[in-house]
Amino acid sequence: MLTAFLISVGVLCAINTLLALLMVLAEATIGNYGSVRVTLNGRRELTVDGGKPLLAALKEHNVFIPSACGGRGSCGLCKLTVENGGAPLSTELPWLSPEEQAAGVRLSCQLKVKRPLRITVPEEWLSVRQFAARVAALRDLTYDIKEVRLQLIDPPTIDFKAGQFIQFEVPPYALSDEPVYRAYSIASDPRQRGEIELEIRYVPNGICTTYVHRHLKEGDPVAFNGPYGNFYLRESDRDILFVAGGSGMAPIKAMLHQMAHEQNPRRTLYIFGARARRDLFLLEEMREFERRLPRFRFVPTLSAPAPNDGWTGATGLVTDVVEREVSEVSALEAYLCGSPLMIDACVNLLKKKGLPEERIFYDKFA
Amino acid sequence: MKQTPQLEAIQRAMQPGAITAEGFLGADPRPLGDILIADEAAVRRLGLSHARIAGRMRELAAAGSRGLGLPTAVPPHFEVAVESVRGKLPCPFGHAGVYPKTNVVVRNLASGRQIVFTDLNIHLIAAHGFYEGLGSPFRCDPATLAEILEIAPEPPEAPAAAAGAL
Numbered sequence: 001m002l003t004a005f006l007i008s009v010g011v012l013c014a015i016n017t018l019l020a021l022l023m024v025l026a027e028a029t030i031g032n033y034g035s036v037r038v039t040l041n042g043r044r045e046l047t048v049d050g051g052k053p054l055l056a057a058l059k060e061h062n063v064f065i066p067s068a069c070g071g072r073g074s075c076g077l078c079k080l081t082v083e084n085g086g087a088p089l090s091t092e093l094p095w096l097s098p099e100e101q102a103a104g105v106r107l108s109c110q111l112k113v114k115r116p117l118r119i120t121v122p123e124e125w126l127s128v129r130q131f132a133a134r135v136a137a138l139r140d141l142t143y144d145i146k147e148v149r150l151q152l153i154d155p156p157t158i159d160f161k162a163g164q165f166i167q168f169e170v171p172p173y174a175l176s177d178e179p180v181y182r183a184y185s186i187a188s189d190p191r192q193r194g195e196i197e198l199e200i201r202y203v204p205n206g207i208c209t210t211y212v213h214r215h216l217k218e219g220d221p222v223a224f225n226g227p228y229g230n231f232y233l234r235e236s237d238r239d240i241l242f243v244a245g246g247s248g249m250a251p252i253k254a255m256l257h258q259m260a261h262e263q264n265p266r267r268t269l270y271i272f273g274a275r276a277r278r279d280l281f282l283l284e285e286m287r288e289f290e291r292r293l294p295r296f297r298f299v300p301t302l303s304a305p306a307p308n309d310g311w312t313g314a315t316g317l318v319t320d321v322v323e324r325e326v327s328e329v330s331a332l333e334a335y336l337c338g339s340p341l342m343i344d345a346c347v348n349l350l351k352k353k354g355l356p357e358e359r360i361f362y363d364k365f366a
Numbered sequence: 367m368k369q370t371p372q373l374e375a376i377q378r379a380m381q382p383g384a385i386t387a388e389g390f391l392g393a394d395p396r397p398l399g400d401i402l403i404a405d406e407a408a409v410r411r412l413g414l415s416h417a418r419i420a421g422r423m424r425e426l427a428a429a430g431s432r433g434l435g436l437p438t439a440v441p442p443h444f445e446v447a448v449e450s451v452r453g454k455l456p457c458p459f460g461h462a463g464v465y466p467k468t469n470v471v472v473r474n475l476a477s478g479r480q481i482v483f484t485d486l487n488i489h490l491i492a493a494h495g496f497y498e499g500l501g502s503p504f505r506c507d508p509a510t511l512a513e514i515l516e517i518a519p520e521p522p523e524a525p526a527a528a529a530g531a532l
Binding site: 093 | 382384438466
């Protein structure tokens with residue numbers, strides 16, 4: 001009886017060991033796709049490790065695709081056209097319109113490279129680079145917005161268009177076991193190529209903003225990649241309307257630096273929305289831009305000034321000020337940066353006033 | 367509740383690193399089915415329903431959105447800010463569509479207490495009775511929601527009219 005029991009246990013153990021071995025073998029053979037060729041824009045051949053998500057495989061070759069979620073398929077930014085990528089996964093479907101699906105667009109974080117692929121990447125992304133930097137300075141702009149100044153180390157300079165953004169890498173720390181990337185607009189002067197400034201607002205429970213506000217120190221090494229984005233000043237003679245709120249100040253400030261250097265003569269109105277006096281920042285810098293750009297006017301507006309603010313400026317939401325200040329739109333271009341609610345409300349209002357949608361440019365935090 | 371294979375799959379999607387870096391369960395070691403049962407019971411003890419709680423959250427979020435991202439006063443004594451961050455999240459239960467990463471910050475000025483919830487929280491409560499696991503950063507405890515958002519218990523159902531009554 002005992003012998004039969006021991007034999008049964010032995011047989012079971014042997015079967016388990018065999019199955020485990022088979023799994024290891026399968027992982028090493030079936031799951032091993034070896035090196036796979038990826039053809040980029042029909043002219044550049046990359047050899048990548050098969051089995052990896054396309055986003056990660058491209059990053060190893062210094063091809064950076066925008067992604068704000070670190071490859072979880074939750075930001076929908078890393079779309080690429082893949083000629084022979086097959087049908088999208090169910091995790092991608094919420095992000096892809098029927099037209100995109102028909103055109104072979106895939107989320108590169110969800111597509112694993114298992115066979116040779118032919119992909120199309122927007123040309124401007126090919127100039128995106130990875131940067132090593134050091135925190136040169138941290139400054140509280142308000143109680144919940146921090147200015148982060150990064151000195152570039154490798155490479156030591158960056159070229160970007162005022163209005164573009166970078167992806168800041170948050171290393172693993174208490175709130176995250178893995179690196180996380182978040183997109184932030186560059187606030188600094190594009191001519192100041194050796195460093196960049198970011199304006200980062202604290203978001204409750206936010207992995208990156210908690211890291212920046214509670215953990216990041218001057219002198220810390222950091223990494224980011226960029227620049228990205230098509231939110232930049234278009235060349236024209238039209239009047240300019242800037243509208244922003246909170247950290248939406250950042251790309252507009254970069255554009256103002258550019259305009260000041262170019263002595264841009266375009267008539268420009270900048271409406272900045274905040275709740276109370278304590279939410280306003282960089283007022284002196286804006287007044288300095290008014291001195292340097294004679295046709296530039298800065299109008300901060302408070303939606304709920306505190307009784308002791310002593311506020312005598314504009315009040316109401318940014319849309320109230322747009323309603324009051326903007327009457328003629330035939331020679332106007334609008335640049336908006338802030339919350340989706342603010343942008344949607346402004347776009348609707350400007351369209352109602354007759355401004356064609358193609359002359360409204362925005363950077364939505366969405 | 368029996369932990370079905372479907373619930374197992376959903377619970378995997380709720381782990382850190384799957385949909386969000388921190389996941390939906392916090393340090394809660396319980397099976398998803400048990401979490402749902404416990405919160406269902408808590409909601410009943412409060413005399414509420416998931417629909418009523420989600421409805422109140424939706425109502426305050428809609429009122430707060432009139433501030434276009436800035437905190438705005440909502441009668442009788444709330445201050446609500448609807449803040450958006452980049453990105454959208456899918457429902458871990460597999461519902462179609464994605465939910466914007468919108469934080470609704472509600473401050474009850476009478477009690478001085480505050481709670482933060484998201485568009486996805488509202489959906490998870492309304493559609494699945496899921497309030498997230500204990501210790502999850504976006505856990506919306508039913509009793510805390512009821513207290514801060516001042517959600518009154520369901521009115522008792524009127525007795526059904528007798529059949530055949532005129």
